[in-house]
Amino acid sequence: MKLGTKGRYAVMALVDLAGHSNGQPVSLADIAERQNISLSYLEQLFGRLRRNNLVKSVRGPGGGYLLQRGTAHTRIADVVLAVDENLRATRCTPGSPVGCAQDSSRCLTHDLWEELGNHIYMFLSSVTIQDVLDRRVLGAARSRTTAGPLEGARPDSVAL
Amino acid sequence: MKLGTKGRYAVMALVDLAGHSNGQPVSLADIAERQNISLSYLEQLFGRLRRNNLVKSVRGPGGGYLLQRGTAHTRIADVVLAVDENLRATRCTPGSPVGCAQDSSRCLTHDLWEELGNHIYMFLSSVTIQDVLDRRVLGAARSRTTAGPLEGARPDSVAL
DNA sequence: AATTAGGCGACTGATTTTGTCGGGTATTCA
């Protein structure tokens, strides 16, 4: 399991984007300056966000990025997964037959890591950009966490 | 946030230790062979575990390690923190005045990461070595998670 | 045509992680 600057920057950038957009596209240069992140790095991140259908790009002068789904429907988990690729905590790869244990079966700790990953995913799924924008993370999110993600299951790369 | 092989190996080793000890010390060489982990690496890890009062060492022939607290009182969170040092997800250092935001106050996402860290810690605190040994991770742990850690608060390095 | 701003891939330096090595020290047993 890892959570580096990629995931953090992506969330920060999207929150900034959501906060400064009034229906108009927001340029990366603006976000870069406000959030103190390198422009080239942001471009890299937004490339992945775009490919994951989280943002929409508008080219040319006056262009920039827009959130594809609304602020209330963009889950933090999706953002992190888009740029950080996996939250998986298990050592064994899901498809492969041989895990970290030498025999065929799963090792004793497998379930533990898997459940940990589930937990993290649930939490991050329960928080939206809008929640962060409203500083509504502590109370609201926690109460919703026990109920699981809002709606719609992730298709792949979730297993954790 | 990070969770590397150090944390995973440490938990695997302690579970193995708990499972193969009958009051007698278990040597690292045995664990190393069973779990397929380098002996030298294990020594490094157990050094930290010992310094964190999770295991007790017995030197000399027939020596090895014992769990200091019982299997039911050794929390996974303590093990991971002992070898992996921190689960903290925030970018800013807790003591320092300046976080990742340029102005003095916390950035919008600070609460999010902090709350994520809390969540992870709560989950890992709710599971003990005994739970893993009994493959009792999925149901039992989750039900207890909402109630928080078993007892006794961590003194420091927890903030995450 | 000129300017703006996204799109893409390769590349590099720094840091972290993972794991090894070599040489100790304490304890037991013969």
Place this chain on the structure above:
DNA sequence: TGAATACCCGACAAAATCAGTCGCCTAATT
């Protein structure tokens, strides 16, 4: 006493990952 066992410890090296840069391109607006 001394040999064997097994913990103890710090330094070190290979490998992987991360963070960030660079150059050049394409699309749209004016």
